[in-house]
Amino acid sequence: MQALQWLTRLPSLPDCQRMSFAAADGDRLHCAREAARQAAQTGDLKPLLAGVELVQRWSSNHPLYAEAQELLAQWSQSILAIAEQRLAQNDLTDAAKIAQAVPPSSPSYPQAQEAIADWQTQWQQGETIYATALTALRQQNWDLASEQLVELGKLPHDYWHTHRMNGLTSKIVVEQTAWQSLDQARQAAAKARPESWQAAIALAQKISPQSVTWDMARPEIQQWSLALLDIGLQRWREGDVAGAVAIGQDIPPNLELPAEQQNLVRYSHAQGLARWDAIEQWQPSWGQLWRLQEAIAAVQAIPASSAFYLSAQAANQNWTAQLQDVRQLQVASAVVNLGQRPAYELAIAQANQLDITRPRHLQAQTLISYWQQEIQRLEDMPLLNHAQTLAQSGGIPALQAAIAAAQQVPQSRALWQDAQAAIATWTRQIQTVQDQPILAEAEELAQAGNLRQAIRAAAKIERGRALYAQAKTLIGQWQTTLTQTLTAEDRKRLDAATAQAAKQHLSEAIGLASQIASDRPLYTEAKDAIARWQTERAAIWSSWESQSAPESSDPVTSDTLEGTNH
Numbered sequence: 001m002q003a004l005q006w007l008t009r010l011p012s013l014p015d016c017q018r019m020s021f022a023a024a025d026g027d028r029l030h031c032a033r034e035a036a037r038q039a040a041q042t043g044d045l046k047p048l049l050a051g052v053e054l055v056q057r058w059s060s061n062h063p064l065y066a067e068a069q070e071l072l073a074q075w076s077q078s079i080l081a082i083a084e085q086r087l088a089q090n091d092l093t094d095a096a097k098i099a100q101a102v103p104p105s106s107p108s109y110p111q112a113q114e115a116i117a118d119w120q121t122q123w124q125q126g127e128t129i130y131a132t133a134l135t136a137l138r139q140q141n142w143d144l145a146s147e148q149l150v151e152l153g154k155l156p157h158d159y160w161h162t163h164r165m166n167g168l169t170s171k172i173v174v175e176q177t178a179w180q181s182l183d184q185a186r187q188a189a190a191k192a193r194p195e196s197w198q199a200a201i202a203l204a205q206k207i208s209p210q211s212v213t214w215d216m217a218r219p220e221i222q223q224w225s226l227a228l229l230d231i232g233l234q235r236w237r238e239g240d241v242a243g244a245v246a247i248g249q250d251i252p253p254n255l256e257l258p259a260e261q262q263n264l265v266r267y268s269h270a271q272g273l274a275r276w277d278a279i280e281q282w283q284p285s286w287g288q289l290w291r292l293q294e295a296i297a298a299v300q301a302i303p304a305s306s307a308f309y310l311s312a313q314a315a316n317q318n319w320t321a322q323l324q325d326v327r328q329l330q331v332a333s334a335v336v337n338l339g340q341r342p343a344y345e346l347a348i349a350q351a352n353q354l355d356i357t358r359p360r361h362l363q364a365q366t367l368i369s370y371w372q373q374e375i376q377r378l379e380d381m382p383l384l385n386h387a388q389t390l391a392q393s394g395g396i397p398a399l400q401a402a403i404a405a406a407q408q409v410p411q412s413r414a415l416w417q418d419a420q421a422a423i424a425t426w427t428r429q430i431q432t433v434q435d436q437p438i439l440a441e442a443e444e445l446a447q448a449g450n451l452r453q454a455i456r457a458a459a460k461i462e463r464g465r466a467l468y469a470q471a472k473t474l475i476g477q478w479q480t481t482l483t484q485t486l487t488a489e490d491r492k493r494l495d496a497a498t499a500q501a502a503k504q505h506l507s508e509a510i511g512l513a514s515q516i517a518s519d520r521p522l523y524t525e526a527k528d529a530i531a532r533w534q535t536e537r538a539a540i541w542s543s544w545e546s547q548s549a550p551e552s553s554d555p556v557t558s559d560t561l562e563g564t565n566h
Helices: 001-006 024-041 046-054 065-088 092-098 108-140 142-154 159-191 196-206 211-238 240-249 259-274 285-300 309-338 342-351 361-391 396-406 417-446 451-458 469-501 508-514 525-549 558-565
Strands: none
Touching: 065 092, 065 108, 065 159, 065 309, 092 108, 108 142, 108 159, 108 211, 142 159, 159 211, 159 361, 196 211, 211 240, 211 259, 240 259, 259 309, 259 558, 285 309, 309 342, 309 361, 361 417, 396 417, 417 451, 417 469, 451 469, 469 508, 469 525, 508 525, 508 558
């Protein structure tokens, strides 16, 4: 029985972590298979190469040869897949090196060699096409460059017909834009005036330094810059410091210039770096420190032999003092990050050390004013928080109490506007609660068809109240509806009167039209019609009176004539 159990028991798996070179081939093949299975999923090349190295020299007489060949084919395919990934990353050399790891003994060896040759052919074709495109761009031959896009699209590998094709498309657009900017710059510079050179330089600086066009634009920028700098030097000699600096700031800082022209550019750009805007830059920052340090370094590079040396030294002294002030203010600003009153008071004391003689005194005073307001916020925030807590229930007494609490924030304090905004909100809430029943009553009247009463009810809500705009809108809607209704009613009455007038029944027409009251939409139209009909009737009466007088001694009255008219 024990012998049977021994014969049927499965052998234990080898410990791959402690595998030695003296281990049996079967154990080593098992460990290589497991490692390669994981590597195929993670893209790790090393275990795959180790597996290939293990079995590639096994002869057909080896007892594990058939299994090894099957695994070798699998590992070779995984190796080729990794090579394809490297190729997609534009690394032909590494991709070919990886594919070469597929040994001649592998069934995939011909496939690997064919892939390597195909990659190399594609790369050579792609590089040739791309080089042709770059040459076309240098010659501004946009049609030829665009044709190369089509040629790249014909290459089968994704790298060329996707990645490099997209890159070339962008490059063509960049170059066309760059040539347009350069052409505009040349046209501007052709006027040979200082302002035209400045415009030309500004246009040319839009050209991307990575473009082919930039190589052609750079010498022309330098030529225009030198012409401008000659004028700048002349202005400096004439005492027009601001005019000279303005010219120097228009010059790109990365040109190769004669010494004195370069000194003017250094000095001008340093002035721009050190310029401080008291409104926009009142908070000290690392950017301020960096700009001051760069400005100082620029003027320190101006030698004593330069005409700009004395001005540079004066600026250096001022900016060095500013740098000290900004550092001190930055330390003070770091202290207030604690958010407590003692921290603000300490920061204020630090900033107050910059008296009126210091270059950053105004910035210090601006910070002090801000920190004092922050202290006020810390002091008054409990008042406002208490008011907001009171207002949470939403009832009128609670809102009134909240308003009273918020009114304790004085007008001169930092939170006064916040308090006033809250008071305005709570006041509108009170007004809404008070006026909502009035508006609800008006809407009920309107729904019942009593539009005049609805309008009178909604009109009780006074201008400036929270619901005034809503009431005004409803009143407008109801007035429109009422006008339409009254107009329809009066139109029927006026049409009937007009029909009577057409039959010469003028008194009946006047009587019907007179029923339209003065507060109704068609009153004016009715009034005009009545006047017209009264005139016509008077004319008829007058005519009849003149005809009846000789024939009868009886008096003729208007009633008699009106009866005849009927």
